[in-house]
Amino acid sequence: MSGGGKRVLVVEDNADNRRLVELLLTALGHTPLLAASGPEGVQKVGEAHPDLVLMDLHMPGMDGREAAAMIRRDPVCGHTPLVAVTAYAMAGDRDQILNAGFDGYISKPITPELFGQQLGCFLAGEGYHR
Amino acid sequence: MSSTTVNGGGSSRSSAGFTARLAHDIRGHASVILAYTDLLRGQATSADRDQEREEFLDTIERQCRELMALSGNLRLCRQIETDELPMEFRPLDMTAIVTGSLARWRARAAEREVELDWSGPPQIGVRGDAEHLERLIEELVHNAVVYTPCGQRATVSLLADDAALSIDLLSGGARLDPDELERIFQPFYRGTSATTASVAGHGLGLWISRAIVAAHGGALRAEILPGTGVRVRLSLPRHGGVLTACEPPPTATTSL
Numbered sequence: 601m602s603g604g605g606k607r608v609l610v611v612e613d614n615a616d617n618r619r620l621v622e623l624l625l626t627a628l629g630h631t632p633l634l635a636a637s638g639p640e641g642v643q644k645v646g647e648a649h650p651d652l653v654l655m656d657l658h659m660p661g662m663d664g665r666e667a668a669a670m671i672r673r674d675p676v677c678g679h680t681p682l683v684a685v686t687a688y689a690m691a692g693d694r695d696q697i698l699n700a701g702f703d704g705y706i707s708k709p710i711t712p713e714l715f716g717q718q719l720g721c722f723l724a725g726e727g728y729h730r
Numbered sequence: 731m732s733s734t735t736v737n738g739g740g741s742s743r744s745s746a747g748f749t750a751r752l753a754h755d756i757r758g759h760a761s762v763i764l765a766y767t768d769l770l771r772g773q774a775t776s777a778d779r780d781q782e783r784e785e786f787l788d789t790i791e792r793q794c795r796e797l798m799a800l801s802g803n804l805r806l807c808r809q810i811e812t813d814e815l816p817m818e819f820r821p822l823d824m825t826a827i828v829t830g831s832l833a834r835w836r837a838r839a840a841e842r843e844v845e846l847d848w849s850g851p852p853q854i855g856v857r858g859d860a861e862h863l864e865r866l867i868e869e870l871v872h873n874a875v876v877y878t879p880c881g882q883r884a885t886v887s888l889l890a891d892d893a894a895l896s897i898d899l900l901s902g903g904a905r906l907d908p909d910e911l912e913r914i915f916q917p918f919y920r921g922t923s924a925t926t927a928s929v930a931g932h933g934l935g936l937w938i939s940r941a942i943v944a945a946h947g948g949a950l951r952a953e954i955l956p957g958t959g960v961r962v963r964l965s966l967p968r969h970g971g972v973l974t975a976c977e978p979p980p981t982a983t984t985s986l
Contacts, residue, residue, distance in 0.1 A: 614762070616789050617761075658754060660920035661921060687754050687761060708757065708758070709760070709764040711764075712769055712772060713768070
């Protein structure tokens with residue numbers, strides 16, 4: 601990974617998934633920041649100004665799309681790269697995800713081997729879909 | 731006895747939504763299991779990794795158990811939707827069911843610094859299906875323990891007269907939006923409080939609970955008590971439940 605460690609916010613309601621991404625980010629030399637819900641994620645983006653946000657789409661209460669829309673409206677942090685993490689990314693879902701304000705997505709299952717490459721692309725500004 | 735309100739409509743649209751949510755949840759569990767299996771495979775086998783390996787195995791086991799629970803819940807959902815919930819009515823002691831459940835959840839309550847209070851008579855007979863009523867009470871007590879904010883008090887009280895009993899589960903300091911009062915009983919609905927309280931699950935528990943209550947001819951509802959918390963009230967007819975009696979179940983109540 602070039603460019604050194606980044607601060608990556610993980611917004612995920614499932615504790616096991618959150619822990620998984622935390623482990624993978626740490627192993628890659630990044631600093632994971634964690635949020636367990638959409639509102640907490642929006643708050644932490646404003647407070648911690650992460651380099652990138654990994655956001656689960658399906659969360660109780662405020663889901664990932666709503667949280668992404670709120671972050672995009674923030675005049676200070678609105679340009680933070682947002683990457684959706686979803687169990688389902690079919691052909692039609694791709695447009696929905698991008699239209700919701702995300703820069704791209706990573707499909708579950710998260711594969712430890714692939715995760716570093718995928719994240720590297722997003723952190724380098726590559727692999728963006730718009 | 732009727733259970734006509736238990737499947738909430740069953741239109742093809744809601745059925746499609748149900749299937750989609752189910753597919754999503756199953757894939758979610760499988761994703762975690764696969765990812766942690768990958769982690770284990772990629773791990774060095776040195777002794778200092780033992781603790782991490784145990785953590786990964788615990789996670790895989792927990793996810794498999796949640797899949798098993800989901801499978802059991804889906805079987806119940808199917809039985810509820812087709813009005814084929816197997817029921818075996820027999821005399822039961824509701825006090826014993828509730829206090830047994832409270833005993834199982836005391837450690838979790840203590841962990842969360844939730845005071846768990848109980849009041850009720852030493853014994854209350856009711857005729858009902860033991861497996862379903864135990865499951866119902868377990869779900870309600872679990873909810874009271876995990877949705878009561880840390881440091882607050884959960885109160886479970888049982889009142890009865892000759893014909894009926896009611897069990898109140900008051901989660902002191904808990905919050906619920908008025909529009910969630912009915913939605914929490916819909917399948918797969920999980921409120922924001924599920925995340926706040928880090929509660930695992932699929933949002934099927936209260937839906938199944940209400941169906942079990944309906945199958946016993948009772949009612950289950952939630953109320954917001956402003957400034958106090960959220961109260962879940964279970965009302966059940968006792969069906970002449972007397973603990974010393976042990977007659978076969980009446981045919982009228984087994985043909986659900």
